[in-house]
Amino acid sequence: xxxxxxxxxxxxxxxxxxxxxxxxxxxxxxxxxxxxxxxxxxxxxxxxxxxxxxxxxxxxxxxxxxxxxxxxxxxxxxxxxxxxxxxxxxxxxxxxxxxxxxxxxxxxxxxxxxxxxxxxxxxxxxxxxxxxxxxxxxxxxxxxxxxxxxxxxxxxxxxxxxxxxxxxxxxxxxxxxxxxxxxxxxxxxxxxxxxxxxxxxxxxxxxxxxxxxxxxxxxxxxxxxxxxxxxxxxxxxxxxxxxxxxxxxxxxxxxxxxxxxxxxxxxxxxxxxxxxxxxxxxxxxxxxxxxxxxxxxxxxxxxxxxxxxxxxxxxxxxxxxxxxxxxxxxxxxxxxxxxxxxxxxxxxxxxxxxxxxxxxxxxxxxxxxxxxxxxxxxxxxxxxxxxxxxxxxxxxxxxxxxxxxxxxxxxxxxxxxxxxxxxxxxxxxxxxxxxxxxxxxxxxxxxxxxxxxxxxxxxxxxxxxxxxxxxxxxxxxxxxxxxxxxxxxxxxxxxxxxxxxxxxxxxxxxxxxxxxxxxxxxxxxxxxxxxxxxxxxxxxxxxxxxxxxxxxxxxxxxxxxxxxxxxxxxxxxxxxxxxxxxxxxxxx
Amino acid sequence: xxxxxxxxxxxxxxxxxxxxxxxxxxxxxxxxxxxxxxxxxxxxxxxxxxxxxxxxxxxxxxxxxxxxxxxxxxxxxxxxxxxxxxxxxxxxxxxxxxxxxxxxxxxxxxxxxxxxxxxxxxxxxxxxxxxxxxxxxxxxxxxxxxxxxxxxxxxxxxxxxxxxxxxxxxxxxxxxxxxxxxxxxxxxxxxxxxxxxxxxxxxxxxxxxxxxxxxxxxxxxxxxxxxxxxxxxxxxxxxxxxxxxxxxxxxxxxxxxxxxxxxxxxxxxxxxxxxxxxxxxxxxxxxx
Numbered sequence: 001x002x003x004x005x006x007x008x009x010x011x012x013x014x015x016x017x018x019x020x021x022x023x024x025x026x027x028x029x030x031x032x033x034x035x036x037x038x039x040x041x042x043x044x045x046x047x048x049x050x051x052x053x054x055x056x057x058x059x060x061x062x063x064x065x066x067x068x069x070x071x072x073x074x075x076x077x078x079x080x081x082x083x084x085x086x087x088x089x090x091x092x093x094x095x096x097x098x099x100x101x102x103x104x105x106x107x108x109x110x111x112x113x114x115x116x117x118x119x120x121x122x123x124x125x126x127x128x129x130x131x132x133x134x135x136x137x138x139x140x141x142x143x144x145x146x147x148x149x150x151x152x153x154x155x156x157x158x159x160x161x162x163x164x165x166x167x168x169x170x171x172x173x174x175x176x177x178x179x180x181x182x183x184x185x186x187x188x189x190x191x192x193x194x195x196x197x198x199x200x201x202x203x204x205x206x207x208x209x210x211x212x213x214x215x216x217x218x219x220x221x222x223x224x225x226x227x228x229x230x231x232x233x234x235x236x237x238x239x240x241x242x243x244x245x246x247x248x249x250x251x252x253x254x255x256x257x258x259x260x261x262x263x264x265x266x267x268x269x270x271x272x273x274x275x276x277x278x279x280x281x282x283x284x285x286x287x288x289x290x291x292x293x294x295x296x297x298x299x300x301x302x303x304x305x306x307x308x309x310x311x312x313x314x315x316x317x318x319x320x321x322x323x324x325x326x327x328x329x330x331x332x333x334x335x336x337x338x339x340x341x342x343x344x345x346x347x348x349x350x351x352x353x354x355x356x357x358x359x360x361x362x363x364x365x366x367x368x369x370x371x372x373x374x375x376x377x378x379x380x381x382x383x384x385x386x387x388x389x390x391x392x393x394x395x396x397x398x399x400x401x402x403x404x405x406x407x408x409x410x411x412x413x414x415x416x417x418x419x420x421x422x423x424x425x426x427x428x429x430x431x432x433x434x435x436x437x438x439x440x441x442x443x444x445x446x447x448x449x450x451x452x453x454x455x456x457x458x459x460x461x462x463x464x465x466x467x468x469x470x471x472x473x474x475x476x477x478x479x480x481x482x483x484x485x486x487x488x489x490x491x492x493x494x495x496x497x498x499x500x501x502x503x504x505x506x507x508x509x510x511x512x513x514x515x516x517x518x519x520x521x522x523x524x525x526x527x528x529x530x531x532x533x534x535x536x537x538x539x540x541x542x543x544x545x546x547x548x549x550x551x552x553x554x555x556x557x558x559x560x561x562x563x564x565x566x567x568x569x570x571x572x573x574x575x576x577x578x579x580x581x582x583x584x585x586x587x588x
Numbered sequence: 589x590x591x592x593x594x595x596x597x598x599x600x601x602x603x604x605x606x607x608x609x610x611x612x613x614x615x616x617x618x619x620x621x622x623x624x625x626x627x628x629x630x631x632x633x634x635x636x637x638x639x640x641x642x643x644x645x646x647x648x649x650x651x652x653x654x655x656x657x658x659x660x661x662x663x664x665x666x667x668x669x670x671x672x673x674x675x676x677x678x679x680x681x682x683x684x685x686x687x688x689x690x691x692x693x694x695x696x697x698x699x700x701x702x703x704x705x706x707x708x709x710x711x712x713x714x715x716x717x718x719x720x721x722x723x724x725x726x727x728x729x730x731x732x733x734x735x736x737x738x739x740x741x742x743x744x745x746x747x748x749x750x751x752x753x754x755x756x757x758x759x760x761x762x763x764x765x766x767x768x769x770x771x772x773x774x775x776x777x778x779x780x781x782x783x784x785x786x787x788x789x790x791x792x793x794x795x796x797x798x799x800x801x802x803x804x805x806x807x808x809x810x811x812x813x814x815x816x817x818x819x820x821x822x823x824x825x826x827x828x829x830x831x832x833x834x835x836x837x838x839x840x841x842x843x844x845x846x847x848x849x850x851x852x853x854x855x856x857x858x859x860x861x862x863x864x865x866x867x868x869x870x871x872x873x874x875x876x
Contacts (some may be wrong), residue, residue: 096699117664178600178655180662185651192690196697 024422026282028156029204031147033226034197038140040170041190043266044182045105045133046071058116063126064252065371067112070130076360078138083353087216087223093146093349094207101139101577102195102276108132109187141356142349143198145334149214149341149348150205153520154419161280165273166333168266210345210548218546225544226346227354229413232402233336234355236293236360237329239398243300243391244326245366247319250387252310252371256321264320268327276331279418286415290402292332294326299362300395305389315384326363331357335416343414343522346551366391419518464536504526506531513561523557526550531569591811595868602867604653605745606752606860608682609724611646613753614715617687617776618760619710620766631766636696638764642756643689650682678720678727685716687718721749728866735811735871742795744866747790748859750783751826755833755852762845770840777833780855784826786857791819791862798869811869818865 086093108129115125148156177185207213216223251257279285303322310318337355341348373386448485509530513525523544536554540547563569595602596811622635667683669676695702725745754776761762761768762864793816836844 177651181651181654187649188690192694196694201695 006480015084018019028423029159030157030161030197031144031151031159031201032163032166034194034201035144035160035167036170037190037197038144038176039141039167039266039269041105041186041194043171043262044138044174044190045109045137046075046188046195052499061252061375063123063135066123067126068248068367069364071134072360072364074131074134075138076357076364078135079142079357081353082138082142082258082349083357086347086350086353090215090347092213092405092507093347096153096199097139098195098198098202101136101143102191102200104132104136104139105191106136108136109183113183120288120482135344138356140198142195142352143202145337145352146348147198147201147205148334149338149351149456150207150209153342153417154422157280157335157418160334160338161273161277161331163402164269165277168270171266183462210546210552211341211347214345214546214548216347216350222344222544222546223346223350226340226344226351230340230355231358233289233293233413234358235362236398236402237289237333237355238359239395240293240296240300240326240329241359242366242394243304243365245363245368246324246370246387246391247364249367249374250315250319253372255352257316257438260316260320261323265327266318268324269331271324272328272331276335281419284418284420286417287332288331288413288415289332289336290413291401292329293398294582295393296329297399300325301392304388304392304395307391308385318337329445330359332416334420336414339414343520343553344543344545362394366394384392410561416587417498419520422518467504513572517559518562519560523553523560526553527557529568530554530566531573591814591868591870595864598867600652602860602863604649605724605728606748606863607723608646608653609745609749609754610752610856610859611642611649612685612689612720613749614642614648614756614760615715616717618642619689620714621757621761621766621772623707623710625756625768627766630794631698631764635761635766636665636693638760639689639693639696640665641760642753643686643693645756646686646689649687653679653682669847672725674723674730677723677864680717681720681723685713685720686834688713688790721746732825733850733870735798735868735869738794738797739793740790740797740852741809741866744790744794744862747783747787748862751780751787752781752782752852752855752859755817755829755848755855758833759845759848759852762848773837775835777830780833781830785829787805787862788819788823791822792816795819811871813846815865815869818861821840822858822862825854825861 043104108131111125111129111132115122115129144160150156151159174182174185185325217316238432247257248261263514300322303318303325306317307315331463333355337348340346341351369390370387373383374388376383424438474478510524510531513519513527514521519527525543526539529542536547536550539545539550543550558564561572563572607788618635618639622632622639627635666676666679670679670680687711692706692713695706695709726743728741728745731737758773758776760766761773795812798811798815799809829851832847833855841847
């Protein structure tokens, strides 16, 4: 570990130790209830989750398969439609779309009830119900994703996780409702309540953000870059979806598996939410869908490997485990999509539409493959061997795509970030900058010089617009290079991409500010690039985001730092931390 | 089947007859007040949202009552008996009230004020609530059940709805921080107290009347000690609820939500106990 890395760690630990004492969760709001209700509706509506509440004669393989397939296809179709709509008609994503989720679920549920009464047209009603329920649940998923991506990061992440953790409780309460009523409770009670929560939550969303206002066709490179960067991640989660789709086909021929997979699904989401909340409580951390996939891959692979060799009772548990893994990954995917939208400034419905479309398409393929194999084989013996083999092949191929030869680990993948929880009252921060002893200064300086090579030491000049006027940078010899040489095409980002590696004194100062002012990794990257004299256009180009997004991050940055122009950022950077703390205390 | 066993087998209907009329009346009081009183916009909005409290109470009762329906299609078959079956009338009235009240609550979240629609729904839901209480009380005046076919059965059910409904309405106002006049608040508590006294009297009369309700095979007078003990429990809980509600009212304490909530809970438990005892007194004219 280099001295600079030690310094970075000390900064983090020092600041973290002072923060550990007075952490406070963000306030839960109505979106928590709404999201929990949505996940419950989802669990009861998707995959024939409502079937346990229907008479036994309803559970025929034909009905279950027709319902599940029509539902899944419309579910996937809705995701791709949303992605296309967000790209070609972004204005649609600024509208209140709650009814696009509520009405299809409402009418879909009644189509399912109608199929009980009108037996000659039962299959027509079942398919219609599947299509409507699939479209409705996907619609709600997209609406909630839009909300969580558009609100401040703390509020969004906390509400999402808390709602996810609460959903199993509401789901299990559904078992207390008399079965004759459950099919009515969902469309008449849960769906309107969820819609009301979504309408109320949407009122706090600022649709003037670049993610909603920007026309994607004006920044196609940003979207292209996103697609190329994240296709692997989506396929990775999709491979877990494929495995879950395979085991979801088993209840069609063997209904005893149905309840187990439903319960495991809710349990997986609960575990994911509980683990992330516990980790967040403990301190700040980052993760990503790729990390999660790499951790979950062995579990899924082992489950699939031993799948054909177990008794049916153990198979039910194993199926549950595979679905639990997917549910866990789904929660991470939702968080990842929100992070990408916020950091890159992409329309959240495009991001989630893309991820959800790929993941659920692969799940559909898994379901169809599984059903095909099981339906063909059930005359003689249930061919779990082929099911396991094809599942193992797909999850392994995803690993190959992510980590195989030729697969480059991208530095631009955004990690899901859990900022340190806010504190009240503000604690006295430890003198973290005291670590700026002579040795570390020299070491950082030397390392910086080595890294920068012939970096231009001159102040940056105004490049384009008046509001982007480059700051007057200190020219004294002790100052580190504040702007990169034009020929230096490396990114200026430090904290996010170098994993906390300190390149020079300025990087270190930015890192201190990040901890002190709860800046996100993206804001810290932009902070550093700004003080190095980069223009908005340059920053946008280097980070593959639009200039509007850079402006938005800068606005957030200024608000957090309490400054109005770049020069003031330099003042903050140069001021010893004790001074900043006392200034803030005095002003508060 | 013994009386207590029958009462336990009908426990979901005990929940229904306790919660549904109480919630319906509380909703009616709160919604009519919202319609008629001069409140600030913020106060209106808040009270509109808190109308969900009586609706939720009523809804729990309605959902509980469906436990014996078996499968979803049966619930619709029950409705086909509307007009000729008191049970179907009761269910239909409950569903109509619940539907109207639910829509009234949902309309409050719309982007437009829709005052006319809200008022229409409030009036319709209030009428449906009264009908619900009427049909529920009538559903138990069954000629073949001698202990239920007494003149006090219906009166008691209406009084129980008033006892609980008035307190629950007061709880709704307190939860929503609605500025209601002291006289109106006192009127609600007074109504609940008067209904409590009347209900204890009529329940006692019903207990005494069991002597005239014996069937050919059962002696209903044997039920008197059992029923009397539940009247005692009911009276204790109801009076405790009223004391908890009245003390902060007389002390003019501004924040009474905790006490009024406890009072409502005590009152609902008391009504629940009395309803349970009522179901336990099931004596068919032909058999025990």
